[in-house]
Amino acid sequence: MPTRKETLWFIALALLLSWGVGAWWLLDERRFILIRLLMCIPAFVAMGCAWAFRREAPRAAGFAFTGWRPWLLAMAYPWIMILVCLGLAYLWRALSGRADFIYLRPLAEFKFGISKNLGFQGLPALGFAAAAWVVLLLPWLLVATAYRAQWPDRLKAALPSPWSWLHHAFRAALFVPTFLIHGVFPGELGEEMGWRGHLVRRWADRPLVAVAITMPVWASFHLPVIFSSAQKGHPVLNAVFLLSIAAAAVPFAALYLWGRSVWPCAVLHLSWNLWNPIVLGNVYTGHAGLFGGQVRIFNGEALFGLIFNAILALWLITMWRREASRTRASLPEG
Incomplete structure (x- = not known):
């Protein structure tokens, strides 16, 4: 099937299914598990389309470790963004004279999902979040290392022919730590396998086309959020939110095209989802972070x-x- 038709099938299925789950979530926004499921839908659709149209295995998205530089950039990018946003915020505060535009909340309390009773105030929350961040990254590094060293292929070659199918079980087992640590729906990885590991990869030889497609599609994927209790009724803020997602699709695509692996994109997505709300606040819930004010x-x-x-x-x-x-x-x- 031509790439264009395959792309249309993927986009239609991914958006319609995700919007359906999003509508289900909006009925009771406390069911956070539905958000994690929604984030995995691009991966489910990508794996289905890749197999149906090309007989591609999931590893075609790029599971191998391709070097530290894409990983390090993925880790640093959210902090670069945070520092720029803080700089702009304090500049505006100085120019406008509005002390309430942004201010540090040294006693801000953060609750973490491991336990309802597990909470930290202020800067110590950053230390706990950093430790959790490392733990979350380790299972991905395991899979990336295994594929870089070609462990599954070596196992397949070493097994007797009747037992060579066991390499599939080994490939699946490599992801068990991810499911144990991230939960049954590893959302950030799910999105990146779909949007970058499938959609951007299909158009890797034409980056401008890749971003022209993923910018509106990734923004559209987030449409259920603007109907949530924290965002509905603010059309200008909704538009800015969706535009920010569309703009972010470009550096995400560039990172995938550079690293040719889904892992740096997943690392960036996870790091973004962790550090941005802790420091700058959460636009999905409306809660402030370490810095309060005009979140x-x-x-x-x-x-x-x-x-x-x-x-x-x-x-x-x-x-x-x-x-x-x-x-x-x-x-x-000619």
């Missing part, structure tokens, strides 16, 4: 985050356009 302006998924990601997206798109122009110019005429 819906200076958050990484609000106006200042949109500015940061849009500038980076514009730079990346300009680079890709120049590369495309050079490629066309180098082709022989």
Whole structure:
């Protein structure tokens, strides 16, 4: 099947199914498990489409470790964004004279999902979150290392022919720690297997097309959020939120195209979802983070985050356009 038709099938199924789960979640927003399920739908649809149309295994998304640099950039990116947003927020506070625009909350209390009684105040929450972040990354590093070292392929080659199928069981077993630590629905990995490991990969030879598709699609995937109790009734803020997601799709795509592995994108997604709400507040719940004030302006998924990601997206798109122009110019005429 041509890539264009396959892409349309994937987008239609992924969005319709995710919107269905999103509508179910909106009936009772306390059912956070539905959000995790919703985040995994792109992976389920991607695996189904890849097998139905191309007989591709899930590992085609890129499970191997491809170097530390994409991983390190993925880890650093949310903090770079946070620092830029904080800088813009304090600059606006100084220019406007509004001390309530942004302020540090040193005694802010954070509850973590491991236990309802497990909470930390202020900066110690960062230490616990950092420890949890490392624990969450370790099972992904295990899988990436296993595929880099070709353990499943080596096992298949070492087994007698009647038992060679056991390499499939070994591949599945490599993900057991992920399900044990992240839960039955590892949402960040699920999204990245779909949006980047499938959709961007299909158009990897045409980055401008890849981002032109994933920008509106990834934003559309988040539509149920704007109907939640924390966001509904604020159309301007809703539009900024969706635009920030669309802009962020560009650096996510660039990271996948650079690393050719789904893991750096998953690391970036996880790091973003952890650090942005802890430091800058949570636009999904409306709760402040270590910094309070106009969270819906200076958050990484609000106006200042949109500015940061849009500038980076514009730079990346300009680079890709120049590369495309050079490629066309180098082709022989006729």
